[in-house]
Amino acid sequence: MRPPRHLSLSLSLALGLASPLALAQGAPAAQPAPKAAAAPAKAAAPQKPAVSQPRGxxxxxxxxxxxxxxRARKSKKKEAQPSLAGRPVATxxxxxxxxxxxxxVFVQIQGGKVDVAESKAAGRLVYRLKGAGAIQTNRFPIVTSFFATPVTQVQLVDQGNDLDMVIDLRTQTDATYRVIETDQxxxxxxxxxxxxxxxxxxAPAEVTRKRSDRRTISQEPGSDAESSDL
Known part of the structure; x- marks a missing residue:
C-alpha cells in the first residue's frame, strides 16, 4: 500500500530543510573582523619661546x-673723548x-707741567689747564655747599685738548692761586x-646781647622805662 502523495512531499521538504540547518549548527561561529587600530594622536607642535626684543x-x-x-656706540663715545695718551692727567x-x-680747592697733575690761565665771571672762577686731561671718574662734580665756604661746587670739564677747573661760588670773593711743582x-x-x-x-649773637641789655635796664627801679613798662 503506497503512502499518500502529500505525505511524501512533506517528508521531502522536512529532510531538505534539516540538512542546511544541521550544517549551520555544526559550523564554527564566524570571528568578527578586527577593528582598525586607532591612529596615534598627532603630537602637538612645540611652541617657540617668546624672544624679548631689546630696546632701541x-x-x-x-x-x-x-x-x-x-661696538659702534662704544667707539663713538671713545672718539668723543680726547685721548689721554702722552698728555698730563688730572689725577x-x-x-x-x-x-x-x-x-x-686743589687739583694734582701728573705726567708733566702745564700752563694755567685764570678767568673770572659772576659767581664762577675758571682755571684752564692747557694740554691736560682727566678720566671720567675725576670729572664728577664735588659739592661743597654744606661747608662754611664761598665755594658751592668744583668740577673738571674738558675743553677740547685742554681742561677747565670750574669753581662755582655762593658769593663773589677774593681768591688766590699758586702752582706747586712736584716730581710727578x-x-x-x-x-x-x-x-x-x-x-x-x-649778627644774631649781637642782637641777642642788645635785647638782654634792654631787659636789664627796664628792670632797674626808679627808671622811666620801668614805669612805662608797667
Missing part, C-alpha cells in the same frame, strides 16, 4: 647685528677746609678767605 633701534636684529651696534681734584677758617708734575691750589655765613652768624 636694534630691536628684532640678530645677535651679531646687535653686537655690532653696541686728584679735591677740597678742604683750612685751620684759619678759609678753604682750598704739579699741583694747582686756589685759596679762599673765611666764608661770609660765618660773619652773618655773629
Amino acid at each position: 633701534g636694534s630691536a628684532g636684529a640678530p645677535p651679531a647685528a646687535r653686537q655690532r651696534h653696541a 686728584f681734584p679735591g677740597f678742604r677746609m683750612l685751620p684759619t677758617g678759609g678753604s682750598r 708734575g704739579m699741583v694747582l691750589q686756589v685759596d679762599f678767605p673765611p666764608s661770609v655765613p660765618e660773619q652773618r652768624s655773629a
Whole structure:
C-alpha cells in the first residue's frame, strides 16, 4: 500500500530543510573582523619661546647685528673723548677746609707741567689747564655747599685738548692761586678767605646781647622805662 502523495512531499521538504540547518549548527561561529587600530594622536607642535626684543633701534636684529651696534656706540663715545695718551692727567681734584677758617680747592697733575690761565665771571672762577686731561671718574662734580665756604661746587670739564677747573661760588670773593711743582708734575691750589655765613652768624649773637641789655635796664627801679613798662 503506497503512502499518500502529500505525505511524501512533506517528508521531502522536512529532510531538505534539516540538512542546511544541521550544517549551520555544526559550523564554527564566524570571528568578527578586527577593528582598525586607532591612529596615534598627532603630537602637538612645540611652541617657540617668546624672544624679548631689546630696546632701541636694534630691536628684532640678530645677535651679531646687535653686537655690532653696541661696538659702534662704544667707539663713538671713545672718539668723543680726547685721548689721554702722552698728555698730563688730572689725577686728584679735591677740597678742604683750612685751620684759619678759609678753604682750598686743589687739583694734582701728573705726567708733566702745564700752563694755567685764570678767568673770572659772576659767581664762577675758571682755571684752564692747557694740554691736560682727566678720566671720567675725576670729572664728577664735588659739592661743597654744606661747608662754611664761598665755594658751592668744583668740577673738571674738558675743553677740547685742554681742561677747565670750574669753581662755582655762593658769593663773589677774593681768591688766590699758586702752582706747586712736584716730581710727578704739579699741583694747582686756589685759596679762599673765611666764608661770609660765618660773619652773618655773629649778627644774631649781637642782637641777642642788645635785647638782654634792654631787659636789664627796664628792670632797674626808679627808671622811666620801668614805669612805662608797667
